[in-house]
Amino acid sequence: MLDINALIQTIAIAAIPVIFAITLHEVAHGYVARYFGDPTAWQQGRITLNPLPNIDPVGTVLIPLAVLLVSAGNFVFGYTNVPVDYTRLRQPKKDMLWVAVAGPAANLVMACFWALMFKLSWYLTDFFAVPLARMGEVGIKINCLFMVLNLLPLLPLDGGRIAVSLLPNRLAWQVARIEPWGFPILLLLLFTGILGSILNPLVLFSASAIETIFGLY
Template structure:
């Protein structure tokens, strides 16, 4: 049975999660269009409409299970934006930028949520819902940033690694793509990816956004 606390937690997490995933996927499509591939744009996926990106399992079920089971890491995914890498002007290099666009958008969002949180605290606005939502915004976006950088396809990190590897190794890595997400989920639920990948990188990016907001924190 879902408790009142859980209902409140879901409400606090819903808005930043939807923004995080929607902007992440739209950023991939926007970058692909800039580098020569209109596939996502023609299919209406370069959009901030969450309905075009939400996946029932990755956007709702998995985050809900992790939230209700008290997982220290909150991850999820949306319907992948279609990209025809062969249409990119320089497929090997441009595909790296297309893959980085999603995690990059999460970094920017984490920074914005932190700035919002600093402003709330600095202005003496102690609205618990807004403070908690800001904290959730930072956590979700850092989690999605780090999770998607894991170097295994079909995650963004896997696509980046594939573009950097020699052709033979890149093809071998690509063969893992049909099973890649199941492998990653198994690593998530067994805690392996959390301790060896998520925690160290989340600590680093948390330090980085705190460093970037140092002047603002000094002002307040």
């Protein structure tokens, strides 16, 4: 049975880590795309640490809440609209690799940031320490989840773009043809439980590695 009070608490604690995990992931794409020749996100004012310009009501709010409800607080997924025009990159196929890697790399940095916040909670009074510690735990897990999820070799996920960048042209073109079916395939994997069986061990390993490095347990 779904515990509504526990779910509300989870949403309240998870809101900030989830919003930043989604928006800064996309901002990183836009920043690196600008470096390699595509100023689209910069021209639209989307390359900013302020998450508000990049919050999409559906992708950043409704979908994460819906997935959180369906999974009883165990899984979350979302997106925002920071545009990248790969055709404007100086070397589209080659530079696509770095643009794609930037998102998961941003999640790795944020996971480390939340590990530091968790450690900071040890030195605060209980009034601040408990929510900050819980937020730190969620921040580590959420960012590891987004990092691992986006590295799956399925377009339009970052892992798919990395694969297209690295594969020979003929194979890359064949992989790129799958992109319109990427999200339906992802949803099918999610609701059949296959996605969870793939992601859970990898997310657990990543989170445990970060916690060990920062001496959290």
